[in-house]
Amino acid sequence: MPEEEKKRTQSFLEKLKEKALNQQNYGGDGTFEEARMEVRDCPNCGAGRAYRDGLTACAYCGFSFMDIKLTDGIHIKKSNNS
Amino acid sequence: MSQNQLLEPIHGISLEDYSAACAKLGNGMDEQAVAGALGVELPVWQEASLLWAERMKQDSTFEVITLFGQYFGQADQHPKFSNATAGASGGGGYTAQIKADRAFYEELEVARNVAYEYGLDGAQWIVEKYGIALGDFQIAASQWNAEIHADLQADFEGYSQRQEAYRAKYQQLFASAQGGNVADDITF
């Protein structure tokens, strides 16, 4: 009898472990990504976006990068509006 | 307009925008796509999102968090996300049903919790079995919350009995799928 009980617990644990390891994580696997740098040129005229011209619009052709009004946040400030 | 300063938009992103975005993130939409739908770039979205969460922490009147729940439940009607794809939801009948049929929502809410007790990711189980993504599930939750709360006060007994019956049903389902519970053979 005790042997049988052991088997019962063992088989439960094995199944549980397998289930825990093999079930897909909701939203897919999280991965550790490295830091990286990106840039966004104006898709309309190809010009770069310079700091003095603000973040929201292209200084050359007026293209709107973002159709909102920036407020004072953590790193981004009101003064970053074009 | 409310006097609460904490309800002012952050970088042009309103509480309605933020709440709907959270629902869509829960449905598996990625952050870049959410930022795109709101017409901003990732750094702007991430700051606004961080700061909205801060505002909820700072607001001792609970107005921000209450409205968040309300807007979250209305995410499907938000114009900026009307073109968003269904995300992880299959978009099938169950996603509509959980928002229209309260008993169905109540049953799946119990099922989801019992799934966790049997070593399954409940949110993932709901997606696999019914094609309902977590965001849609939470939208349904915030839609039904007030009604369930009222019902609890009016008929606590009836509500508990329904919950118990659902619990028993899913305990049995998940237990038999794993070959029973560890202590099933122990009786009085």
Added chain:
Amino acid sequence: MEEILKQTQERWFVFLEKLEARMEEMCTAAIPELKKVFEEDQDPFKRAHGRMLSGLLGQLRQMREKADEVREEKIIGTMYSVGDIAYDFREACYDRHNEFEEKLQRYTELLEETAERRDLEAFYQEQLAAFEAIRDKFTCKQCGGKITISKMFFIATYMTCSYCQTQNTFLPSTGAQLVLHQARSLAEQRTAHLQKAYEDGYPNDPLLYKQYLRAMFDEWNKIVPDMAAENEKFYLRLLKDNNIEHP
């Protein structure tokens, strides 16, 4: 009558002993496995471990419900049927049940500890070192000029090239982003002794709470200085909620 009580009590004791033995067997075998899964889980949120832990807690809960059910039906049922003479019986059966509950609680804690031993400090130090190693390895995507990252960022941030003034976007590593989410827990770990000093006091001394809270927020701000202004607003709210005057 006496005989029924004696038999019921004996059966109750044996029943709980069996449940306890099974509980012990399951947890003793599970804990090393659980630790292994935690260590090997590649997911940033350790979700495989979370699922396995929750499955085990589910079985403990199932055992508790089983005992509760029998207590309701057999023990309380018997007490009602025999009336006043059941005093000793009740005491003995309830004491034994409490003992069972205590064991169950201890095993719950042991299972949960397989995750709590997570060393947030070590993870944070790793991330600091990783940042030091990469901070001067970036170049402007426009002109190729070197961009040194001035400090550790935890969210995506615009970065201006000092040569051509172009706005680049810096996306921190997943590890750095996690630091932001773990910052409060880490600050709490660092100031746990102060929290304990407050909680151990009887009656609780609000001054000790304030001391703890201030120290915890100081640590929190040290980990994520960019959030200090926002954290301070949250700090004031907590003081207000606890009716503590400021300053």
